[in-house]
Amino acid sequence: MYTQALDSHGREPVPAEEAAAAAARFQARIDAEEKIEPKDWMPEAYRQTLIRQISQHAHSEIVGMLPEGNWITRAPTLRRKAVLIAKVQDEGGHGMYLYSAAETLGIERAQMFTQLLSGAAKYSSIFNYPTLTWADVGAIGWLVDGAAIMNQIPICRCSYGPYARAMVRICKEESFHQRQGFEIMLTLARGSAAQRAMAQDALDRWWWPSIMMFGPPDADSRHSAQSMRWKIKRFSNDELRQKFIDVTVPQAQFLELAIPDPLLRWDEALQHFAIGPIDWNEFQAVLKGNGPCNRERLEARRAAYEAGAWVREAAAAHAARQAARGAEVSAA
């Protein structure tokens, strides 16, 4: 509702000392755990950081529908199929909550779509991996949604009100995603030798990409310190990654599946699991557009957008005609 009103933001030149005072007042509000709302004054860098983060997050939800959508027609039972459709619809809904939150900062939805479809915008690297077997649907729910939950729970306390509220809504829905994924893995792990092998293969392929979902190590993370000061972020990438590893390893042990890391061990002194080195070259390659499915994902989004053009045009024509008819009726 704030899109139009914000057009003038940041246009009038402000004297330096006044700007510094405003920034200090803003930081004091953040430090006092106050929520920032759309029409409140905020530093331009805070606005831009949030636009970037929320829109990337929204794009991830939208592109994230594709790997799992790939298995809807081939789900093994009607129950699994209904569940998978519901999960994919939720991800679409998450994208909508987030686009809606981003728009309160003054960017239009059409602009965000254009950024996604042109390849200018980033989205989570994980969705550029293929779903080769049914077990991948289980591994995604368990690991990818599991990692997403770890990342998202602290954002429920983000300083920006609309983002925090969208995250509360999303987090309520994520738990089912993870549980249905684990249930698939459990069923396969307790099934035939071929099913166990399929589950193990999925874990082998999804483990490291899931670990990379938390982003680059703290030492190389460009935006982290300022985001922490602004309380957009509450924990560092490495802290969240460690939490995820610590809760997930015992779950894999329960499934009696092997984590594909020969260096994985329990560190008694630190009371954490220690892992082997992460292949950050792979992460960078996927981010740069050279993952296994980057091109395919964007092509799928563009095709969907173009195939839907006639629907959008028809709906707009219908709305215009209804409006004209309404005007005629009230004039008569």
Add this chain to the structure above:
Amino acid sequence: MSAETTATDWPLFEVFIRSRSGLEHKHVGSVHAADARMAIEHARDVYTRRQEGVSIWVARSADIVASDPAEADALFEPARDKVYRHPTFYAIPDEVKNL
């Protein structure tokens, strides 16, 4: 990418949902739609997938007039010194009951 993907948006609608009968409608977010009817349908799909509502209001975002946070002090200041509007302002002896 075709020229068609330089998109324009349908109008934005704010969405308000009554979660149970007896409660008020509460703002939950927004949707884009060609008209009000479609806005209700989109709001249903986006915000009530788990029976979160029994009634939906949508209003064009452009029609909403909001107070300016910069004027909040001036707007709400008149109520600040009127503590006598609260029952706790009045000292009543403990012996007096039912008051």
